[in-house]
Amino acid sequence: MPLEFITGVVLGLIDLIRISIIVAIPAFFVVLVAQKLNERIQKAFKLSWIVSAFATSFIVLLPIVFLAYLIPYALGYFASPFPGMTFPDFMQLTVIDYAMAVILTIIKNVITAFIFAVLLMPLLFFASFVQEKFLEKTKLPKFANLFVATFITAFAAWIIILFIFPWIYAGIFELLWWGL
Numbered sequence: 269m270p271l272e273f274i275t276g277v278v279l280g281l282i283d284l285i286r287i288s289i290i291v292a293i294p295a296f297f298v299v300l301v302a303q304k305l306n307e308r309i310q311k312a313f314k315l316s317w318i319v320s321a322f323a324t325s326f327i328v329l330l331p332i333v334f335l336a337y338l339i340p341y342a343l344g345y346f347a348s349p350f351p352g353m354t355f356p357d358f359m360q361l362t363v364i365d366y367a368m369a370v371i372l373t374i375i376k377n378v379i380t381a382f383i384f385a386v387l388l389m390p391l392l393f394f395a396s397f398v399q400e401k402f403l404e405k406t407k408l409p410k411f412a413n414l415f416v417a418t419f420i421t422a423f424a425a426w427i428i429i430l431f432i433f434p435w436i437y438a439g440i441f442e443l444l445w446w447g448l
């Protein structure tokens with residue numbers, strides 16, 4: 269009985285590390301781009317770290333939110349057997365209908381990216397703290413130090429999402445596609 273419990277805990281920890289690595293690798297490349305963008309924003313507008321970090325995260329999250337929102341619609345359109353069919357006159361949309369749908373989608377996705385940027389700020393603080401501490405304690409190159417900080421932040425984020433606030437995962441999808 270205790271051996272099964274220990275095995276379950278160890279295998280669960282291995283799975284948590286594995287999913288953290290899977291998330292940390294693409295997040296690391298996004299962070300590399302975001303750091304260069306953050307440096308440019310700080311120099312160009314003379315902003316504090318917190319304001320430039322928020323602006324950078326918003327700018328980086330906006331295209332990600334748009335892609336995540338529009339990909340299911342595009343896949344549904346291309347998988348539909350009716351894309352070339354014409355609808356009866358009473359079912360056809362006008363130019364104003366299409367324009368309103370586009371404008372409302374843009375507004376919704378901008379607000380969603382803003383909310384995600386606000387929710388991401390504690391993780392940015394944590395990642396910055398971890399990066400500075402590892403820079404002080406180890407002699408790793410900056411590139412490796414950034415990956416370690418990204419991995420530890422991804423690990424902490426998964427612990428928060430899975431064990432502390434499990435409703436966040438469903439809330440992200442709710443906000444992305446059906447919220448507001």
